[in-house]
Amino acid sequence: MTGAEVDLAFDEQTYLPAVAQDAETGDVLMLAYVTRDALERTRETGLAHYYSRSRDELWQKGESSGHVQHVEEIRVDCDGDALLYLIDQEGGACHTGYQSCFHRTIDGEVVGEQVFDPEAVYE
Amino acid sequence: MTGAEVDLAFDEQTYLPAVAQDAETGDVLMLAYVTRDALERTRETGLAHYYSRSRDELWQKGESSGHVQHVEEIRVDCDGDALLYLIDQEGGACHTGYQSCFHRTIDGEVVGEQVFDPEAVYE
Numbered sequence: 001m002t003g004a005e006v007d008l009a010f011d012e013q014t015y016l017p018a019v020a021q022d023a024e025t026g027d028v029l030m031l032a033y034v035t036r037d038a039l040e041r042t043r044e045t046g047l048a049h050y051y052s053r054s055r056d057e058l059w060q061k062g063e064s065s066g067h068v069q070h071v072e073e074i075r076v077d078c079d080g081d082a083l084l085y086l087i088d089q090e091g092g093a094c095h096t097g098y099q100s101c102f103h104r105t106i107d108g109e110v111v112g113e114q115v116f117d118p119e120a121v122y123e
Numbered sequence: 124m125t126g127a128e129v130d131l132a133f134d135e136q137t138y139l140p141a142v143a144q145d146a147e148t149g150d151v152l153m154l155a156y157v158t159r160d161a162l163e164r165t166r167e168t169g170l171a172h173y174y175s176r177s178r179d180e181l182w183q184k185g186e187s188s189g190h191v192q193h194v195e196e197i198r199v200d201c202d203g204d205a206l207l208y209l210i211d212q213e214g215g216a217c218h219t220g221y222q223s224c225f226h227r228t229i230d231g232e233v234v235g236e237q238v239f240d241p242e243a244v245y246e
Contacts, residue, residue: 006231017140017205019151026149028142031205043229075234077224078217082140082154084225094201101200102207106166108129111198 009081010036015053018083020061020093023072029093030101032061034083039074046071048085065121067091092116132204133159138176141206143184143216146195152216153224155184157206162197169194171208188244190214215239 009016015033022029032050034042038058041049048061048069062068068090075084092115094101103112132139138156145152155173157165161181164172171184171192185191191213198207215238217224226235 006227006229017154019142019154021151028144028151028207031140031142031200074229075225076227076229077154078219078221078226079224082224083229084151096201098201101202101205102198103201104129104199106129106197106199106206 006076007080008036008039008076009079013081015051016081016083018048018050018085020048020069020085020087020089023086023088027100028102029069029087029089029099039083042071042085043074048087061093062090065091065095067093067116067121069093091121095122097121129199130203131159131162131199132202136204138174139204139206141171141173141208143171143192143208143210143212146209146211150223151225152192152210152212152222162206165194165208166197171210184216185213188214188218190216190239190244192216214244218245220244 017031018034019031020029035051038049038051048071051058069087071085071087073086092099097114097116097118098112099115100112104110140154141157142154143152158174161172161174171194174181192210194208194210196209215222220237220239220241221235222238223235227233
């Protein structure tokens, strides 16, 4: 570790995309956005936080479902304008009940695994 | 395969983020943006295309470096507003010579592997 914190592009962009990847399987689970505050909360708590651009609010993944993401490592890309959260996912990442939000091909074929019943989780 | 093409959020957003993941190792290599045209070119050619928001132009990854990305599968997230390219990367994905653009932790520790000399590739 160098201790030198990496420059992030929050001065140019309010929201940076953050990709959540399962630290063990390597599966890409979801993509959401973070603000400086959301990133700060993630680092403080060790739980993935994001910022909803449509609801205009900071949220903790799994706050209502219990499907939290334990963040093992945060990586930054070469330009400092995208983040990668390496995580341990409780339950499933997708609100539809799938392990990953990327459970469909562009042709509509379902390639992912459903791991919970969304109706039982989100009332 | 269902044959039913997935709805994409291009009506709401001009640019959608696309994550490139090594189809074999699972490494997340880069994140860039696509327009409808960039996605179309990707599907037509089987080579990853993106759209540069700063240069305002469509580009093919590896056009100048030769480090092209052969796209094996394209996935779409649950909301249709993010894409995942599963790819076979020639050379390295990052213009700095690293295999992945996500080769640093947020604390500045280098965790990725340098696979080419950028000065020899980009003149």
